[in-house]
Amino acid sequence: xxxxxxxxxxxxxxxxxxxxxxxxxxxxxxxxxxxxxxxxxxxxxxxxxxxxxxxxxxxxxxxxxxxxxxxxxxxxxxxxxxxxxxxxxxxxxxxxxxxxxxxxxxxxxxxxxxxxxxxxxxxxxxxxxxxxxxxxxxxxxxxxxxxxxxxxxxxxxxxxxxxxxxxxxxxxxxxxxxxxxxxxxxxxxxxxxxxxxxxxxxxxxxxxxxxxxxxxxxxxxxxxxxxxxxxxxxxxxxxxxxxxxxxxxxxxxxxxxxxxxxxxxxxxxxxxxxxxxxxxxxxxxxxxxxxxxxxxxxxxxxxxxxxxxxxxxxxxxxxxxxxxxxxxxxxxxxxxxxxxxxxxxxxxxxxxxx
Amino acid sequence: xxxxxxxxxxxxxxxxxxxxxxxxxxxxxxxxxxxxxxxxxxxxxxxxxxxxxxxxxxxxxxxxxxxxxxxxxxxxxxxxxxxxxxxxxxxxxxxxxxxxxxxxxxxxxxxxxxxxxxxxxxxxxxxxxxxxxxxxxxxxxxxxxxxxxxxxxxxxxxxxxxxxxxxxxxxxxxxxxxxxxxxxxxxxxxxxxxxxxxxxxxxxxxxxxxxxxxxxxxxxxxxxxxxxxxxxxxxxxxxxxxxxxxxxxxxxxxxxxxxxxxxxxxxxxxxxxxxxxxxxxxxxxxxxxxxxxxxxxxxxxxxxxxxxxxxxxxxxxxxxxxxxxxxxxxxxxxxxxxxxxxxxxxxxxxxxxx
Numbered sequence: 001x002x003x004x005x006x007x008x009x010x011x012x013x014x015x016x017x018x019x020x021x022x023x024x025x026x027x028x029x030x031x032x033x034x035x036x037x038x039x040x041x042x043x044x045x046x047x048x049x050x051x052x053x054x055x056x057x058x059x060x061x062x063x064x065x066x067x068x069x070x071x072x073x074x075x076x077x078x079x080x081x082x083x084x085x086x087x088x089x090x091x092x093x094x095x096x097x098x099x100x101x102x103x104x105x106x107x108x109x110x111x112x113x114x115x116x117x118x119x120x121x122x123x124x125x126x127x128x129x130x131x132x133x134x135x136x137x138x139x140x141x142x143x144x145x146x147x148x149x150x151x152x153x154x155x156x157x158x159x160x161x162x163x164x165x166x167x168x169x170x171x172x173x174x175x176x177x178x179x180x181x182x183x184x185x186x187x188x189x190x191x192x193x194x195x196x197x198x199x200x201x202x203x204x205x206x207x208x209x210x211x212x213x214x215x216x217x218x219x220x221x222x223x224x225x226x227x228x229x230x231x232x233x234x235x236x237x238x239x240x241x242x243x244x245x246x247x248x249x250x251x252x253x254x255x256x257x258x259x260x261x262x263x264x265x266x267x268x269x270x271x272x273x274x275x276x277x278x279x280x281x282x283x284x285x286x287x288x289x290x291x292x293x294x295x296x297x298x299x300x301x302x303x304x305x306x307x308x309x310x311x312x313x314x315x316x317x318x319x320x321x322x323x324x325x326x327x328x329x330x331x332x333x334x335x336x337x338x339x340x341x342x343x344x345x346x347x348x349x350x351x352x353x354x
Numbered sequence: 355x356x357x358x359x360x361x362x363x364x365x366x367x368x369x370x371x372x373x374x375x376x377x378x379x380x381x382x383x384x385x386x387x388x389x390x391x392x393x394x395x396x397x398x399x400x401x402x403x404x405x406x407x408x409x410x411x412x413x414x415x416x417x418x419x420x421x422x423x424x425x426x427x428x429x430x431x432x433x434x435x436x437x438x439x440x441x442x443x444x445x446x447x448x449x450x451x452x453x454x455x456x457x458x459x460x461x462x463x464x465x466x467x468x469x470x471x472x473x474x475x476x477x478x479x480x481x482x483x484x485x486x487x488x489x490x491x492x493x494x495x496x497x498x499x500x501x502x503x504x505x506x507x508x509x510x511x512x513x514x515x516x517x518x519x520x521x522x523x524x525x526x527x528x529x530x531x532x533x534x535x536x537x538x539x540x541x542x543x544x545x546x547x548x549x550x551x552x553x554x555x556x557x558x559x560x561x562x563x564x565x566x567x568x569x570x571x572x573x574x575x576x577x578x579x580x581x582x583x584x585x586x587x588x589x590x591x592x593x594x595x596x597x598x599x600x601x602x603x604x605x606x607x608x609x610x611x612x613x614x615x616x617x618x619x620x621x622x623x624x625x626x627x628x629x630x631x632x633x634x635x636x637x638x639x640x641x642x643x644x645x646x647x648x649x650x651x652x653x654x655x656x657x658x659x660x661x662x663x664x665x666x667x668x669x670x671x672x673x674x675x676x677x678x679x680x681x682x683x684x685x686x687x688x689x690x691x692x693x694x695x696x697x698x699x700x701x702x703x704x705x706x707x708x
Contacts, residue, residue, distance in 0.1 A: 165684060169652035172661070215625040215647045215680075217664070254607045254626060271569040272608060293569045298523035307526070310571070326569075330519060 002137035004202075009070040010140050013203060013244035013266050013287050015320040021312065021349035022070035023342055024142075027328030028063040029075045033335055035062050046091050047083075050076050053126040060131050064139070066335065067342040070322075071140050071203070074131065074196070076124055078146030078207055081188050082155050084120040085112050096160035103155040104170065109180045115188045117195025124192075125199040132200035143201030145193055147208035147249075148185035148230075149223035152178065164213045171214075171222050178222060186226040190233035197235045197243055205246040205268070206230060212251025219255060228262040246289055250327060253278070260285045271326035276314035279321075288315070289322040292341070297325075297333040301340035308344040317352045356491035358556075363424040364494050367557060367598035367620050367641050369674035375666065375703035376424035377696055378496075380602075381682030382417040383429045387689055389416045400445050401437075404430050407480040414485050418493070420689065421696040424676075425494050425557070428485065428550070430478055432500030432561055435542050436509050438474040439466050450514035457509040458524065463534045469542045471549025478546075479553040486554035497555025499547055501562035501603075502539035502584075503577035506532065518567045525568075525576050532576060540580040544587035551589045551597055559600040559622070560584060566605025573609060582616040600643055604681060607632070614639045625680035630668035633675075641674040646695070648679045651687040655694035662698040671706045 004010075009022040030036055039059050043049035050056060060075040079097050083089035088100030103109060117125045131141055154160065156167040171178040193204045211223035231245050247259050248268025259267050260282040269278055269290035278288055296307050308323070315321045323345045329338060358364075363376040384390055393413050397403035404410060414429040433451050437443035442454030457463060471479045485495055508514065510521040525532040547558045565577035585599050601613050602622025613621050614636040623632055623644035632642055650661050662677070669675045677699045683692060 163649070163684070165649045165652060165686075168647060168649035172647075172650055173653035173657055212626060215650075216628040218647070219626070251605060251626065254628075272566065272573070272605065274570040274608075293522060293526075293572070295517070295519045295522035296526055296569075298519060299527035303527055330517070332519075 004137050004140060006070060006139045009322060010202060010241065010244065012319060012322050013246070014242065015287050017319055018353055019350065020346055020353060021321050021323045023323040023345040024069050024071040024073065025063070025325050025329050025338065025341075026073075028067075028069065028073065028338075029059040030329060031331035032329055032333040032338065033062055033066070047077070047089065050080065051123045053123060053130045056123075056127040057130040057134055060127075061134060067339055068346060069139065069342065071142050072131065072135060073142040073205075074124070074128055074144060074201065076127065076144070078144075078150065078209070079154060080121055080124060081115060081145065081185065081192060082151055084115040085188070087155060097154065098159040099155065102158040103152075103181060104166075106177050106180070109177060109184070112181070112184055114184050114191070116191035117193075117199070121192060121195075125195050128196050128199035128201055140202040141200060142203045142205055142246075143193060143196030144205045144207060145189045147206050147211060147223060148182045148189060148226040149214070150208055150210045151185050151189075152181050152222075153210045153213075155181070164210055168214065168218065171218060175221070182222060182226045183229075186229045190230045193230065194233075194235050197238050201243075202238070202241070203244045203246065203265075204234065205248060208247065208249040208252065211249040216254070219249075219252075220258060223249065224255070224258055224262065227264075231262045231264055244287075248289070256282045266322065268324065269326060274314060275311055275321070276316060279315055283320060287320040287322060289324050291324065291326040294325045294327050294330055294333075297329060297337045297341060299337070301337060301344075304337060304340050305344040305348070308341065309348050312345075312349050312352055315352070319353070323349070358491050358494060360424060360493045363676060364556060364595065364598065366673060366676050367600070368596065369641050371673055372707055373704065374700055374707060375669075375675050375677050377677040377699040378423050378425040378427065379417070379679050379683050379692065379695075380427075382421075382423065382427065383413040384683060385685035386683055386687040386692065387416055387420070401431070401443065404434065405477045407477060407484045410477075410481040411484040411488055414481075415488060417692075421693055422700060423493065423696065425496050426485065426489060427496040427559075428478070428482055428498060428555065430481065430498070432498075432504065432563070433508060434475055434478060435469060435499065435539065435546060436505055438469040439542070441509060451508065452513040453509065456512040457506075457535060458520075460531050460534070463531060463538070466535070466538055468538050468545070470545035471547075471553070475546060475549075479549050482550050482553035482555055494556040495554060496557045496559055496600075497547060497550030498559045498561060499543045501560050501565060501577060502536045502543060502580040503568070504562055504564045505539050505543075506535050506576075507564045507567075509535070518564055522568065522572065525572060529575070536576060536580045537583075540583045544584045547584065548587075548589050551592050555597075556592070556595070557598045557600065557619075558588065559602060562601065562603040562606065565603040570608070573603075573606070574612060577603070578609070578612055578616065581618075585616045585618055598641075602643070610636045620676065622678065623680060628668060629665055629675070630670060633669055637674055641676060642669070643676040643678050645678065645680040648681050648684055648687075651679075651683060651691045651695060653691070655691060655698075658691060658694050659698040659702070662695065663702050666699075666703050666706055669706070673707070677703070
């Protein structure tokens with residue numbers, strides 16, 4: 001493999017010295033970029049874009065041409081695993097993702113296969129290889145998956161839902177059925193992420209978008225436990241470097257100590273958590289990634305810069321911070337404001353690393 | 355006024371001794387009850403029901419006929435204030451609330467009147483008086499309002515929204531405009547709640563449904579500050595008793611200490627917070643209300659009973675707990691399960707109050 005020219009992101013994840021706070025954005029290859037919309041138009045629908053390694057590579061690299069980002073993230077969808085399990089993912093225009101089949105009974109769970117990357121999601125592993133080749137050592141590549149609980153909610157509901165009431169009621173009422181589903185998902189996610197790592201992913205992130213909808217105890221039983229199972233099962237080293245794992249539970253700010261107990265390398269924070277307070281709680285055990293409110297990108301370069309300064313100041317001096325948004329960048333954002341965000345992090349963070 | 359026969363709820367709010375943990379449910383007068391659906395059918399649409407004091411009283415009392423609840427809550431909507439300000443509230447079938455006018459410029463803010471209860475929302479004060487008369491001292495009546503920030507999000511967005519991006523961007527980018535709006539709302543809410551108290555409300559709750567969408571600092575600046583302004587301006591005593599104030603910020607579990615600093619009597623908790631841990635943090639300063647996941651009501655009486663037991667055990671012995679759900683009861687719940695919930699609280703809580 002080509003030598004990595006900028007490993008700031010990987011060093012920060014290990015809480016090693018860096019020259020500035022590295023930065024990337026969740027959903028940085030996305031609809032806010034006109035060049036993304038053009039490629040997506042070429043591909044046809046969203047899943048055709050995900051399933052075409054050359055085009056997935058193209059959109060992965062697009063934000064890097066505009067901004068001095070410190071990491072690339074594989075362009076894909078969190079729902080590739082349930083789709084590979086046979087549920088039939090599709091996207092309604094103007095709606096979120098939907099599944100043709102749902103999973104609500106023990107028989108439904110029993111019928112599901114455990115999937116992996118190379119065999120069942122070849123197009124994802126091919127995309128990872130293509131992106132690594134095209135990155136040519138410029139910055140590291142992040143692989144990712146949805147968390148078992150997050151995937152399970154979509155599989156039970158048949159798509160997105162406002163309050164995940166059906167999935168939660170199923171978990172609370174028939175925990176054995178839900179544990180059977182979550183175990184199959186955790187084994188699939190582990191195999192899938194390991195195949196992404198073998199194909200060239202240099203760090204992985206687990207997106208637990210809906211863990212924060214569970215009760216305090218439910219989160220530990222139905223979401224965190226399976227993320228720990230994944231962390232335990234992941235390849236620890238690749239290309240002579242440790243492979244960091246980032247856990248991101250949206251609305252998980254109350255549970256950081258328990259999340260750090262999983263052995264993850266870093267925790268993603270949404271914007272409701274004060275990053276300085278989070279560092280006091282778990283900063284001796286994990287790196288922290290985040291956490292500007294994506295809505296801030298709808299203001300002005302000046303206001304964005306003030307907010308970046310406030311978050312850097314809250315984290316304070318020393319290592320272990322990867323700057324990011326607290327959730328994905330949204331379609332209406334002006335790309336110039338995204339650039340102002342990235343540049344502000346670069347310019348204002350150096351003084352915290354002397 | 356008639357003497358209050360059951361003041362368990364009011365005593366628990368003051369952290370005084372009680373015989374069992376009092377219980378009520380947010381949105382207890384609601385669509386899960388067939389008798390509610392019948393009355394609503396009679397009224398026509400939702401706002402006609404809110405605006406008819408006799409029918410609002412009828413639905414307020416319905417759950418009390420089924421369950422041994424320890425408090426009644428005024429049947430109304432949180433959006434009565436923006437409607438009284440002239441924005442034109444209406445409900446689209448199958449959609450949430452909408453406004454005919456939005457508030458997005460300084461001129462929009464300047465044009466808004468400050469409203470109160472008796473003059474501008476007479477139908478609400480009349481409903482309070484009617485309900486008090488019909489309750490005849492059986493249990494206390496709770497009045498309520500939306501928080502200024504929560505009302506502002508609907509006014510800026512023109513209705514409900516997924517991520518409140520427009521309201522947050524406006525707050526972050528033009529804080530003076532937003533503070534002008536929030537101050538008018540806080541003054542209106544204060545006057546409105548005080549008129550509800552004068553009309554007979556024996557406790558009040560401020561519903562901050564969307565404060566938890568703000569950033570850590572944004573919450574304090576745009577939501578909590580105005581709830582404190584309201585708490586400071588409320589009538590402290592009525593009918594020879596203190597009037598307790600309950601603050602409920604959904605997704606506010608990280609901010610309980612700051613919420614307690616407002617001087618509120620009690621804090622409402624959603625289900626993501628461990629109530630025992632919350633008690634350790636702020637239980638010497640406030641009572642705590644909550645916090646079963648409403649999705650639990652879609653399981654079974656047995657499972658509901660287990661969850662009630664776990665929450666009671668987490669809070670532990672002694673005073674200051676009012677049992678509730680962590681958010682409103684949803685339309686699909688079987689009324690029998692709601693009854694199982696109420697009964698479980700009554701039966702299982704006595705041992706914590708010996």
